[in-house]
Amino acid sequence: MEKPLYEKKGLVGYDYRNYEACQSCQYKERCTKSQKGRSIFRHVDQDFLDTIDLQTELNRDKYKLRQIIIEHVFGTVKRGWEAYYFLTKRKLxxxxxxxxxxxxxxxxxxxxxxxxxxxxxxLREKRDPAMA
Known part of the structure; x- marks a missing residue:
């Protein structure tokens, strides 16, 4: 049965549990160590997150190429230039x-x-003659 939307460890989602079904299940010992039964928490956007994971798996070669090209930039800016944190606040x-x-x-x-x-x-080639 579905429990209403709530927050668990900073995540928003649903908690599914059916303790009655767990008591009569032959796989309960392999599934959970809880005496009452199993409880499953799913993030409110879990279906979307699963789709992203599937797309990443299906396009593993593109993902690896992205890591090679893009992630290097972030690593250089962060570690090479010691930009571990932002000096300003607010998104803008x-x-x-x-x-x-x-x-x-x-x-x-x-x-x-x-x-x-x-x-x-x-730069000299592109300079506007009116500014010279």
């Missing part, structure tokens, strides 16, 4: 802070790949 300012971190990361990569001379040449 934290978004700006992380955007600046990734802008600096991308700019640093461009300098490494192209070199400072090529970066300056391209």
């Amino acid at each position: 300012s934290v978004s700006g802070e992380i955007a600046l971190s990734f802008l600096a990361y991308n700019f640093r990569r461009a300098i490494t790949i192209l070199g400072p001379g090529e970066i300056l040449r391209r």
Whole structure:
């Protein structure tokens, strides 16, 4: 039987239990050590989370490629630049802070790949003549 929506260890979901059925079940000893029977907690969005897990399993090669390409950036910003925490509060300012971190990361990569001379040449090329 389904119990109403509630919070358990910070998670919101449903608690399913049917102790009467557990008492007559032949697999009770293998299923649970509880004398009363088994209780199953499911997150309110568990169906969606299961779908994500299935998609990840079906696209394991894409997931591995993402880890190779993207996760390196987060690791570099976090550990290489000692950005373990945000200096600001609120979503808007934290978004700006992380955007600046990734802008600096991308700019640093461009300098490494192209070199400072090529970066300056391209910036001069794009400069608006009205600003000169």
